[in-house]
């Protein structure tokens with residue numbers, strides 16, 4: 342088992358480049374199932390989840406060539422696919438559920454293991470299921486699997502989502518692109534990752550109107566063609582670097598990042614006292630003083646992203662003043678504050694609110710990352726804590742942040758990966 346060992350106190354300075362978004366590429370890989378032939382994706386982050394999705398696609402009958410260092414994946418989809426996603430892969434990566442829509446569209450059937458909840462919350466699938474039923478599918482839950490099937494081609498329908506769920510929007514979208522007739526998804530998610538998948542599907546031959554708005558109108562087509570597509574850049578990784586710059590009173594330029602995708606978060610950093618400027622291909626964050634505390638309320642895009650909430654709790658933990666952080670998406674996302682408290686942070690939670698009183702110092706300690714973004718929050722706290730912070734559960738962080746250690750070192754941080762056993766010898 343590996344541990345991330347950070348000696349806090351270094352100001353981050355320099356340039357970092359972000360690759361494609363984890364939360365987009367996994368869905369793009371699933372979307373490739375919709376067209377027979379070879380689809381190629383670039384700017385693919387070199388993370389474990391991509392390998393898990395590659396394995397899932399292989400088991401469905403695809404040939405997948407994943408070149409990590411080249412940031413490229415090629416997926417060759419056969420004419421006839423298997424349609425079962427087994428529990429052993431789905432339990433390792435919840436996002437496996439995104440094969441449900443494309444498999445149903447391509448094979449008329451999909452058996453996908455139910456992922457269950459995870460460390461950030463219960464994560465329902467009711468809107469995915471209701472949407473597919475509206476398109477004419479039968480969906481049942483049997484022995485831990487969602488079994489979806491349809492006797493004939495799916496049929497377009499009007500679907501209103503109770504909440505602009507990213508996953509449900511994607512499932513319905515991927516099922517509807519080859520349905521018979523027009524589908525309208527109202528109260529659809531508007532995240533840049535949704536726009537990215539719409540763009541790829543349109544290039545594949547789909548007819549989709551309204552990407553990036555609350556209403557998606559999809560006119561079903563008979564068939565899609567494989568394409569080459571470049572993954573949208575990872576706004577959450579870019580945002581994490583922005584917070585790192587602000588917390589360490591550093592000066593960091595983040596490249597291959599779109600500041601327009603991060604407006605809510607960058608605006609908060611300005612309120613915290615940072616200077617944020619746009620540069621060609623990205624943005625730059627400079628911070629000269631201790632940050633001021635900033636209130637945060639997570640909301641669907643274009644609101645403040647829940648995936649940057651732990652990072653902003655970390656920022657508020659060392660800020661001047663107190664802040665109220667409200668989490669509206671995932672009920673268990675505050676669990677990580679108990680770990681932050683081990684570094685001396687003063688955070689009190691009550692339901693979906695957290696009151697963070699800034700401290701002038703945190704002090705390094707062993708802590709455990711329980712999910713990707715909690716891990717990012719702990720890394721940021723470790724960068725400013727006195728002494729050494731040892732972060733266990735590195736595999737969670739690796740799921741979202743490729744090459745984190747070299748990038749941090751390049752910016753001047755003192756950080757290394759070490760075998761946990763060597764801590765006790």
Ligand code: UD1
Nearest residue numbers: 364436464465466467468469506507508509647648670671
């Ligand atoms: C995706 C992202 C995740 C991000 C989240 C919100 C991926 C792999 N993950 O997750 O990093 O934090 O968007 O931006 O892309 N819900 C239901 N029923 C449903 C669907 C969702 O109750 O049928 C609830 C969920 O439990 C959650 C909320 O809606 O409380 C938001 O979920 P959703 O937007 O679907 O997030 P994910 O697609 O799971």
